[in-house]
Amino acid sequence: MAVAHGAVHEEHRLGFIRRYIFSQDHKIIGIQYMMTSLFMAAVGGVLAMLIRMELGWPGGHWGVARWLFPGGFSSDGVLKPDFYLAVVTMHGSIMIFFVLTTALSGGFGNFLIPLTIGARDMAFPFLNMLSYWLYPPAIVVLLSSFFVAGGAPNSGWTAYPPLSALRNAAPGSGLGQTLWLVSLAILIVSFLFGSLNYITTVLQLRTRGMSMGRMPLVTWAQFTTAILMLLSFPVLFAAVVMLLFDRHLGTSFFVPSGLVVGGQLVTHQGGNPLLWQHLFWFLGHPEVYVLILPPMGIVSEILAVHGRKPIFGYKAMVASICAIAFLSFLVWGHHMIVSGMNPLVGTAFMVTTLAIAIPSAIKTFNWVATLWRARIHFTPAMLFAIGFVSLFITGGLTGIFLGSPAVDTYFHDTFFIVAHFHFVMASAALFGLFGGLYHWFPKMFGRMMDERLGKMHFWLTFVGIYATFFPMHFLGMAGEPRRYYSPQMYDFLRGLAGLNMFVSVAAFGLGLAQLIFIYNFLRSLFRGPKAERNPWHANTLEWQTESPPPHGNWGAILPTVHRWPYDYSVPDAMDDFIPQTVPAAAVPVAGGALDDGLQGGAVDEPPVAGSERT
Amino acid sequence: MAEIPAPTGERRTGRLLATLIVVMIVLGGVGMTLLARRHWWMLPVASAHGVDVDRLIYTTFAVTGIVFVLVHLLIAGFVWRYGAHGTGRAAYWHDDRTLELTYTLVPAAVLVTLISMGAVVWARVHSPAPADATVVEVRAEQFGWLFRYPGPDGIFGRVDPALISPPGKPGNPMGLDPADPASADDIVTRELHLAVNRPVRVRIRSKDVIHSFFIPAFRVKQDAVPGMTVEIWFTPTQEGSYEIACAQLCGIGHYIMRGKVTVESEEAVLTWLAQQSH
Numbered sequence: 001m002a003v004a005h006g007a008v009h010e011e012h013r014l015g016f017i018r019r020y021i022f023s024q025d026h027k028i029i030g031i032q033y034m035m036t037s038l039f040m041a042a043v044g045g046v047l048a049m050l051i052r053m054e055l056g057w058p059g060g061h062w063g064v065a066r067w068l069f070p071g072g073f074s075s076d077g078v079l080k081p082d083f084y085l086a087v088v089t090m091h092g093s094i095m096i097f098f099v100l101t102t103a104l105s106g107g108f109g110n111f112l113i114p115l116t117i118g119a120r121d122m123a124f125p126f127l128n129m130l131s132y133w134l135y136p137p138a139i140v141v142l143l144s145s146f147f148v149a150g151g152a153p154n155s156g157w158t159a160y161p162p163l164s165a166l167r168n169a170a171p172g173s174g175l176g177q178t179l180w181l182v183s184l185a186i187l188i189v190s191f192l193f194g195s196l197n198y199i200t201t202v203l204q205l206r207t208r209g210m211s212m213g214r215m216p217l218v219t220w221a222q223f224t225t226a227i228l229m230l231l232s233f234p235v236l237f238a239a240v241v242m243l244l245f246d247r248h249l250g251t252s253f254f255v256p257s258g259l260v261v262g263g264q265l266v267t268h269q270g271g272n273p274l275l276w277q278h279l280f281w282f283l284g285h286p287e288v289y290v291l292i293l294p295p296m297g298i299v300s301e302i303l304a305v306h307g308r309k310p311i312f313g314y315k316a317m318v319a320s321i322c323a324i325a326f327l328s329f330l331v332w333g334h335h336m337i338v339s340g341m342n343p344l345v346g347t348a349f350m351v352t353t354l355a356i357a358i359p360s361a362i363k364t365f366n367w368v369a370t371l372w373r374a375r376i377h378f379t380p381a382m383l384f385a386i387g388f389v390s391l392f393i394t395g396g397l398t399g400i401f402l403g404s405p406a407v408d409t410y411f412h413d414t415f416f417i418v419a420h421f422h423f424v425m426a427s428a429a430l431f432g433l434f435g436g437l438y439h440w441f442p443k444m445f446g447r448m449m450d451e452r453l454g455k456m457h458f459w460l461t462f463v464g465i466y467a468t469f470f471p472m473h474f475l476g477m478a479g480e481p482r483r484y485y486s487p488q489m490y491d492f493l494r495g496l497a498g499l500n501m502f503v504s505v506a507a508f509g510l511g512l513a514q515l516i517f518i519y520n521f522l523r524s525l526f527r528g529p530k531a532e533r534n535p536w537h538a539n540t541l542e543w544q545t546e547s548p549p550p551h552g553n554w555g556a557i558l559p560t561v562h563r564w565p566y567d568y569s570v571p572d573a574m575d576d577f578i579p580q581t582v583p584a585a586a587v588p589v590a591g592g593a594l595d596d597g598l599q600g601g602a603v604d605e606p607p608v609a610g611s612e613r614t
Numbered sequence: 615m616a617e618i619p620a621p622t623g624e625r626r627t628g629r630l631l632a633t634l635i636v637v638m639i640v641l642g643g644v645g646m647t648l649l650a651r652r653h654w655w656m657l658p659v660a661s662a663h664g665v666d667v668d669r670l671i672y673t674t675f676a677v678t679g680i681v682f683v684l685v686h687l688l689i690a691g692f693v694w695r696y697g698a699h700g701t702g703r704a705a706y707w708h709d710d711r712t713l714e715l716t717y718t719l720v721p722a723a724v725l726v727t728l729i730s731m732g733a734v735v736w737a738r739v740h741s742p743a744p745a746d747a748t749v750v751e752v753r754a755e756q757f758g759w760l761f762r763y764p765g766p767d768g769i770f771g772r773v774d775p776a777l778i779s780p781p782g783k784p785g786n787p788m789g790l791d792p793a794d795p796a797s798a799d800d801i802v803t804r805e806l807h808l809a810v811n812r813p814v815r816v817r818i819r820s821k822d823v824i825h826s827f828f829i830p831a832f833r834v835k836q837d838a839v840p841g842m843t844v845e846i847w848f849t850p851t852q853e854g855s856y857e858i859a860c861a862q863l864c865g866i867g868h869y870i871m872r873g874k875v876t877v878e879s880e881e882a883v884l885t886w887l888a889q890q891s892h
């Protein structure tokens with residue numbers, strides 16, 4: 001990595017290990033998070049292929065896969081039912097906690113927050129390093145559950161007790177479940193270190209002129225996400241510890257009296273399984289916004305930069321991010337409509353759930369409006385950003401079905417839910433991740449990714465995602481429950497075999513298409529053409545320093561901010577972009593002085609003390 | 615360096631994307647839905663409240679379908695039209711109070727309408743059961759269903775988990791307590807028989823972990839939560855035989871936890887019940 005001119009001499013004194021392994025530099029930590037998450041994405045992806053193998057051809061023989069996962073298959077190559085549930089559980093847990101949360105908050109959050117606000121690093125670099133270094137141990141603990149007696153947990157990423165609480169309730173409810181809980185506890189501590197850091201950094205370390213009202217949306221999204229994490233993950237932490245107590249210390253938070261499991265009377269007394277669901281979803285719903293807010297920010301950035309146009313409705317965007325964040329704490333009960341809680345409570349959650357759809361709609365229309373009369377450069381980043389908008393619309397609209405409790409009663413725990421959240425959360429967040437990588441790769445690694453391969457990756461992924469997940473709505477319409485090893489036991493599901501095969505084939509294609517990305521990513525890392533500072537002609541601060549930025553980010557003096565981040569295609573200005581560091585008076589104009597009134601957000605913002613604006 | 619020079623392919627890529635959106639998403643989505651109507655759809659509804667639920671689903675389908683198509687067409691149009699070309703600049707346009715207010719208020723109005731319709735149906739589904747409703751108990755276990763009718767006295771006798779006979783052994787799978795006189799005439803069965811057009815209250819329990827009592831044809835689903843007895847009611851309206859599925863992950867046999875409900879005339883149910891009690 002290029003070393004800056006004498007900017008921070010300290011860097012020279014650090015050995016390889018302190019520089020690249022136990023680094024306290026936010027950029028290195030961000031890249032470490034990103035790389036580790038991409039590795040985990042591959043693991044989670046392979047598990048997804050196993051799921052689709054089984055559902056496409058239930059009870060089929062897969063000699064080759066047996067070689068890969070000896071314990072999971074019977075001797076004639078049939079995937080075992082308990083291994084199937086272990087795979088489903090691990091796929092979900094890995095994708096949500098170990099890929100999307102870590103890549104979007106840990107990866108982009110770390111890399112972008114200090115760079116976009118003009119800071120030299122995070123507020124607490126040492127804590128930041130600790131935060132990353134809790135992540136690999138959590139992975140080791142999680143994956144080791146595959147190799148213990150009974151295998152990985154069978155209880156789904158939601159881990160509802162008593163299934164997850166009682167050892168003999170399922171093969172995976174033994175040591176495997178304990179490891180899962182411990183792993184999650186470790187990861188939560190890592191998330192808390194991270195989010196504390198992000199919040200403090202945004203509040204304390206913004207450079208001169210960078211008022212909150214001039215922060216790019218990607219930073220706003222990261223900031224809000226960190227608050228969500230800080231407030232919601234401790235609740236899951238408490239739940240996880242309580243469940244560990246129930247499992248190992250004889251408490252009964254979640255297990256009621258009088259259960260008979262495996263022919264034996266259970267000794268626990270007086271707990272309530274619904275308590276877990278309330279605690280879990282109190283995290284669980286904010287968590288889905290933890291996964292979607294950062295991509296929303298990323299996409300807002302990409303649409304503006306590659307559309308050469310200011311993001312439409314900046315203030316409304318910030319307000320909707322905040323509204324979504326606030327409301328996300330009030331909707332957890334919509335996951336529990338048929339759980340046995342009072343139906344009146346269901347009505348209350350219906351109202352809050354549909355309320356949260358309004359800011360989501362505003363954001364969507366703002367993105368669409370940003371495209372109107374833009375000057376679109378269809379880079380891979382832009383294609384993925386537009387794809388994100390489409391996926392979010394499709395997934396958001398099915399959310400309107402689920403928000404109506406009587407309708408949710410039918411769709412709950414069917415493939416309709418699987419389709420819904422794979423569009424609105426999984427795929428949309430993934431598109432945000434890809435878009436962000438194509439966009440910031442030059443800044444992260446100082447090299448460009450290959451555009452042609454990037455586009456090919458987009459076309460195949462976009463088609464693959466729709467072909468895989470859209471038909472799942474109809475599996476759900478027909479009533480196919482999720483987490484079934486095979487739908488063939490039921491007469492009413494027999495007609496779905498063909499559709500299930502189609503979905504599986506599409507999923508395999510989708511999986512294969514990701515190899516293009518891996519190839520492009522790795523090749524560009526070493527062979528890509530060198531990137532200039534600002535290859536996309538973007539306004540935000542990270543593009544005003546070298547690619548990759550030196551240790552300390554900015555050389556001797558911190559940048560000063562003079563305007564909002566979205567001055568693209570300002571009439572009469574000479575260039576079609578005006579970086580945030582350019583003072584009003586210094587804008588090169590084609591004819592005469594630039595009218596202040598044209599400068600968007602900068603005008604709305606009271607000039608900060610010391611601002612050069614006149 | 616006034617603009618990033620527009621690589622020649624931008625418009626072409628835009629048109630490709632626009633075409634893909636129209637063909638794959640709009641035409642493909644609508645086409646697949648029509649195809650699904652014939653092959654992969656909800657079972658014909660067989661309960662009274664299910665008709666309301668279906669109407670709600672269709673209404674939501676219509677509303678969201680229209681939005682789905684329109685917004686995607688809009689995106690396709692913009693993508694088609696605004697690919698970088700020539701030397702023109704994008705519009706410096708970033709706020710429009712009226713437009714933003716419109717697309718806040720219109721979705722809000724639509725959502726409020728849908729909420730209100732949904733609230734009405736939900737309230738009806740969970741209204742108090744009619745006085746003439748019969749009652750039956752459903753008890754879920756790994757991995758099957760057990761049903762109990764209260765018998766002539768109309769009272770469910772006491773059950774005690776300690777009395778449940780071990781798996782595989784006949785005897786007392788429900789754990790009925792013989793010390794309670796009310797349990798003497800309780801009828802425990804492995805199948806559910808219900809009278810057509812007669813409301814039925816179903817008390818749902820579980821022996822071990824959480825299950826979910828799902829009858830797709832009735833649009834009925836309710837979790838069976840250990841430690842709780844949850845009651846729902848509905849009215850089957852079509853004679854016939856229907857499947858019960860478990861909809862909540864309950865262990866390795868989750869996918870085989872199949873049950874059967876037969877809807878027949880009142881007399882047929884009584885005859886069947888008489889045969890069950892020996």
Ligand code: HEM
Pocket residue numbers: 158288289291292334335336353354356357360395396397399400402403404408411412413417420421424425426
């Ligand atoms: C338009 C706004 C949205 C609405 C109205 C909505 C509504 C719902 C409802 C009611 C459920 C519960 C369904 C059930 O379990 O029966 C649900 C499930 C889910 N939603 Fe959403 N949602 C919206 C947006 C999102 C977003 C943005 C995400 C993620 C980023 C998301 C992720 C999920 C997930 C993961 C589940 C499945 C949970 C599970 O059962 O394991 N939703 N949604």
Ligand SMILES: [Cu+2]
Pocket residue numbers: 284285288331332334335
């Ligand atoms: Cu939720």
Ligand SMILES: [Cu+2]
Pocket residue numbers: 824825826860861862863864865867868869871
């Ligand atoms: Cu089950």
